[in-house]
Amino acid sequence: MSKPELWVVAERRLDHIEPTTQQLITKATRLAGDHFHVVTVLLEATTDHLEDELQPYGPDEIRIVRDDRFPTATDAELADALKQLIDAAHPNTVLFGATITGRSIAPRLQAKLQTGLTADCLDLRFDDETLVATKPSYGDNIMCEIICPDRRPQMATVRPNTFVAQPQADATPAITTAHITFHPVARLHVTAATPVVNTATTVGDASRVVALGRGAANEDTIASATQLAEKLGGRIGVSRPLTDQDRFTHDDQIGQSGNTIHPDLILNFGISGAVQYLVGMQDSQTIVSVNSDPNAPIFAASDYGYVGDAQAFMTALLAQFA
Amino acid sequence: MKIVVCIKQVPETNDVTIDPHTHNLDRRGLAGVMNPFDKNAVEQALQLKAATDAEVVLLTMGPDDYAQSLREGMAMGADSGVLLSDRAFAGADTLATGYVLAQAIAKIGDVDLIIFGRQAVDADTGQVGPIVAEFLHQPQITYAATLRLSGPNEVTAERLLEDTKQTLVAQLPAVVSVRSELNTPRYPTPRNIQLSFTKPLTTWHHDDLDLDDTRLGQAGSPTIVTKVYAPTPVKRALTPLTGTPQEAASQLIKALKDRQLL
Numbered sequence A: 001m002s003k004p005e006l007w008v009v010a011e012r013r014l015d016h017i018e019p020t021t022q023q024l025i026t027k028a029t030r031l032a033g034d035h036f037h038v039v040t041v042l043l044e045a046t047t048d049h050l051e052d053e054l055q056p057y058g059p060d061e062i063r064i065v066r067d068d069r070f071p072t073a074t075d076a077e078l079a080d081a082l083k084q085l086i087d088a089a090h091p092n093t094v095l096f097g098a099t100i101t102g103r104s105i106a107p108r109l110q111a112k113l114q115t116g117l118t119a120d121c122l123d124l125r126f127d128d129e130t131l132v133a134t135k136p137s138y139g140d141n142i143m144c145e146i147i148c149p150d151r152r153p154q155m156a157t158v159r160p161n162t163f164v165a166q167p168q169a170d171a172t173p174a175i176t177t178a179h180i181t182f183h184p185v186a187r188l189h190v191t192a193a194t195p196v197v198n199t200a201t202t203v204g205d206a207s208r209v210v211a212l213g214r215g216a217a218n219e220d221t222i223a224s225a226t227q228l229a230e231k232l233g234g235r236i237g238v239s240r241p242l243t244d245q246d247r248f249t250h251d252d253q254i255g256q257s258g259n260t261i262h263p264d265l266i267l268n269f270g271i272s273g274a275v276q277y278l279v280g281m282q283d284s285q286t287i288v289s290v291n292s293d294p295n296a297p298i299f300a301a302s303d304y305g306y307v308g309d310a311q312a313f314m315t316a317l318l319a320q321f322a
Numbered sequence B: 001m002k003i004v005v006c007i008k009q010v011p012e013t014n015d016v017t018i019d020p021h022t023h024n025l026d027r028r029g030l031a032g033v034m035n036p037f038d039k040n041a042v043e044q045a046l047q048l049k050a051a052t053d054a055e056v057v058l059l060t061m062g063p064d065d066y067a068q069s070l071r072e073g074m075a076m077g078a079d080s081g082v083l084l085s086d087r088a089f090a091g092a093d094t095l096a097t098g099y100v101l102a103q104a105i106a107k108i109g110d111v112d113l114i115i116f117g118r119q120a121v122d123a124d125t126g127q128v129g130p131i132v133a134e135f136l137h138q139p140q141i142t143y144a145a146t147l148r149l150s151g152p153n154e155v156t157a158e159r160l161l162e163d164t165k166q167t168l169v170a171q172l173p174a175v176v177s178v179r180s181e182l183n184t185p186r187y188p189t190p191r192n193i194q195l196s197f198t199k200p201l202t203t204w205h206h207d208d209l210d211l212d213d214t215r216l217g218q219a220g221s222p223t224i225v226t227k228v229y230a231p232t233p234v235k236r237a238l239t240p241l242t243g244t245p246q247e248a249a250s251q252l253i254k255a256l257k258d259r260q261l262l
Ligand SMILES: Cc1cc2nc3c(=O)[nH]c(=O)nc-3n(C[C@H](O)[C@H](O)[C@H](O)COP(=O)(O)OP(=O)(O)OC[C@H]3O[C@@H](n4cnc5c(N)ncnc54)[C@H](O)[C@@H]3O)c2cc1C
Pocket: A138, A139, A212, A213, A214, A215, A216, A238, A239, A240, A241, A253, A254, A255, A256, A257, A258, A259, A269, A270, A271, A272, A273, A274, A275, A276, A277, A280, A290, A291, A292, A293, A296, A308, A309, A310, A311, B014, B121
């Protein structure tokens, strides 16, 4: 009797693997123990070698399907390819990153398979062979545990940066190939694709973050924070109200509807600590917060706190960095 | 041209609590409003209507009081509303919801474009749009950041992926879900509010649609919620930094050095 298969569908991000894939492989191998066979499914072009970026994370198998149309394929075409693979192998569980791509393909696939899909999960575990997925609702005010008891595969999309990717020293996944028939959808075409130039690290993968909130939003404070971030080798992140400013975008936002981050160090300035913000950064290793209100909820979630003016503290800190 | 906009009604605030005895969501006293992201979908449809004289039909599945959100959308300027209400539909997850919506859209007939919000703010899944697209065998453009008609039977949209800005061209009929950044929903004018009460609001029950009963409601929903609870933000032992900003900054630098962060 072969082991049930636990799949992670690999996602491409430009010419690389989207980091959520590696995070999910790490989590899947931990969950699998001896019980599941962890397969990473990779749809790539004939000249690609994205498996090289998956191999160190140690799934049991990397199952590759090659077709030059994959890198620019549309959601329906990719869902169709995955449906064929699933019909051939009957996996127990299929996991996607809850990225824009994952959240677009997975529900189409779900509809084809008439099975359950739990969106944007923050935790996963198995009860025997049943996946128990923890999903936030009502803007992260409520957590739900959701199962799909009767139908297979059971599926989930998992929020990026929820798990930490860890390469394994002795990883030797089997590399196999599979085949599908590519069914082009004539009615939808990608006519242009421009990479969003963002070579710098994003707040999502920076190891040091200087975070600014409504209480630290003026020109001078932002200038000081920029210097501080440079000194620390980090990035600026913001709470939601600051994304209304032209210089910040949704990509800089920390929190439930922005990035979930776990840097080594985060310095929060002028952020009150709303639950939607906290869930995005509470797994940071060391949390420092400066706020003029001694009762700001952010302090209860912090390792170090200073009650006072954000600008004054930043100035003092910058002066002491030799 | 006929555009269907799928809208959901959600509680007015997300500050829901959990009943300590039943462990169920306590939604008592929470008024329902149109899902804020769906207002962007309605607005987008109305902009296309202005450009092409399209007919805009609002569609919702839910209890009878969801009619309120249909009226709200008609007060913004939509032409008519369809409410899908039946006890057999209750307890549906995204799959069972998508099924009934797809069957209703088939019944409405000759629909060129179906627009969804990016997600419902209560369930936060964003799944229903792609599910409906699949059931109706239509191409989809999710998370559209812009959307315009680019030909008699064609829409062009831009989509911001994590790494790429895509331009897509779809032959109608097609399904689009929109990002909230693409427009600012209009407010109903007094005249439109008045007009909204004269616009047709139709209710369809189970027998009005062609349905496979095994795919409806709770029975047709593969997923089950087994537990709901309030998240407890992890508390940390706070070490206060004290004194003047200079003193506090030097305490912090020492602490970060001790933690080998500097
Ligand atoms: C569905 C939903 C999703 C959301 N998603 C997110 C999300 O992803 N990310 C997010 O951040 N928010 C999110 N929010 C919003 C969130 O609830 C809060 O409104 C937001 O985090 C508040 O941002 P803030 O702390 O910067 O501002 P405020 O709450 O206004 O706090 C400003 C703080 O600055 C302090 N302050 C003022 N002056 C100074 C000074 N001179 N020096 C030091 N401190 C000062 C004040 O004491 C106060 O504590 C979401 C809300 C909802 C409903």
